[in-house]
Amino acid sequence: xxxxxxxxxxxxxxxxxxxxxxxxxxxxxxxxxxxxxxxxxxxxxxxxxxxxxxxxxxxxxxxxxxxxxxxxxxxxxxxxxxxxxxxxxxxxxxxxxxxxxxxxxxxxxxxxxxxxxxxxxxxxxxxxxxxxxxxxxxxxxxxxxxxxxxxxxxxxxxxxxxxxxxxxxxxxxxxxxxxxxxxxxxxxxxxxxxxxxxxxxxxxxxxxxxxxxxxxxxxxxxxxxxxxxxxxxxxxxxxxxxxxxxxxxxxxxxx
Numbered sequence: 001x002x003x004x005x006x007x008x009x010x011x012x013x014x015x016x017x018x019x020x021x022x023x024x025x026x027x028x029x030x031x032x033x034x035x036x037x038x039x040x041x042x043x044x045x046x047x048x049x050x051x052x053x054x055x056x057x058x059x060x061x062x063x064x065x066x067x068x069x070x071x072x073x074x075x076x077x078x079x080x081x082x083x084x085x086x087x088x089x090x091x092x093x094x095x096x097x098x099x100x101x102x103x104x105x106x107x108x109x110x111x112x113x114x115x116x117x118x119x120x121x122x123x124x125x126x127x128x129x130x131x132x133x134x135x136x137x138x139x140x141x142x143x144x145x146x147x148x149x150x151x152x153x154x155x156x157x158x159x160x161x162x163x164x165x166x167x168x169x170x171x172x173x174x175x176x177x178x179x180x181x182x183x184x185x186x187x188x189x190x191x192x193x194x195x196x197x198x199x200x201x202x203x204x205x206x207x208x209x210x211x212x213x214x215x216x217x218x219x220x221x222x223x224x225x226x227x228x229x230x231x232x233x234x235x236x237x238x239x240x241x242x243x244x245x246x247x248x249x250x251x252x253x254x255x
Contacts, residue, residue, distance in 0.1 A: 040095060042085035043078045044189060045221055051078055051097060059091045067101040068128045068164030072216035075102035079164075084192050098128070104162050109148070111157030117143040117171055121198065124167055132166030133203055136238035139172025143201065143237075146170045171201075173237045182241060184231035185224045187252060190245060193224050197241060205240030212247045225251040 041058040043051040048064060055062045068079055080098040083089055107127050112120040121131050132150075139146060147154065147170030150161055161167075180200045185193045194204055205228070213222045226244035229235060 036091045037088045038091055040081070040083050040085055040087045040089055040093075042189065043081050043095065043097060044085070044191060045073075045077050045217055047077055048097070048099065055095065060089065061092065061094045063094050063096050064099055065096045066098040066128055067105075068098055068130070069101045069104040069162060070164050071104075073100045073220065074217065075100055080191060084195065085189065086187075086192075101163065106160040107163050109150075109155050109157055109159045109161050109167075112145045112148050112169065113157075115145050117145065117169070117201065120145045120169060128163040129161065130164060130166050131198055132168040134198070134201060134238050135168060135170045136173040136178075136201075136236075137170060138175065140174055141172045142174045142177045144172045146172055171238075178237050179234050180237060182227070182229045182231055182233045182235055185227050185241070185243065186231075187223055187225075189223050190220055190243075193243060201237045202235060203238060203240045205242040208242070208244045210244075210246040210248065210251075213245065218247060219245070222247050223249075223252075225253070 038059050040060065041054050043054060043062065046054065048062075051062050062081075070079060073079065077100050078097050079100045082096045083093075089095075107129065109129075110123050110127055112123060115123070117134075124131055135147075137146065149155055149168045149170075150165050155161060155167070180202060182202065183196045183200050185196055188196060190207075197204055209219060209222060213219050222245035224243050225246050225248075228242040229239075235241075
């Protein structure tokens with residue numbers, strides 16, 4: 001009788017411990033959304049209301065945090081997003097949007113001289129400016145900004161420039177630390193491909209658009225179906241990668 005009582009209590013304790021572990025695991029998953037990741041939708045060229053609806057379907061949230069002015073793009077549509085389209089994020093994550101302003105506004109040009117490329121790129125985005133071309137020159141300090149210009153003219157700290165302008169940077173590169181790897185751009189929209197190249201210290205080269213790309217909005221919606229430098233190839237800092245873009249998804253190569 002005593003033996004049976006002991007086993008009954010041991011069994012009950014084991015069941016209780018198992019139940020507590022299951023409840024703890026479920027609670028932890030609920031709090032952290034463990035394993036619940038989604039791909040970030042592509043919000044570019046959508047209105048804010050369209051972006052919110054797509055975000056709801058994609059189980060994320062959107063927040064408008066900045067605006068730029070791009071003359072050839074309709075006012076009020078999404079110009080850029082962070083994280084980029086296709087990024088893996090947790091459900092409920094906020095995606096930060098930069099929209100195209102209806103009227104141009106001017107911003108104060110920051111002083112980027114002496115700062116790293118990464119810091120300068122982040123500062124340009126914070127000011128609503130876009131990184132243009134990276135012009136590398138021989139210098140002991142690799143990826144340190146040595147000059148800043150807009151439309152071929154030097155632009156100084158404190159100058160007013162139109163929001164969304166392209167800012168070209170003169171950047172140092174040493175003779176030893178001067179190579180990078182080409183990223184995979186196939187399937188990316190144009191702005192995403194530009195960002196991916198800049199992250200690897202590369203430039204956009206010639207752009208070849210299909211005949212189905214007729215307007216500026218089409219060009220921002222077009223995606224890369226071919227790149228002249230293969231993903232993983234080694235390139236010098238500042239090298240250009242030519243891109244081929246289309247609206248026809250049938251041109252995308254099979255994985």
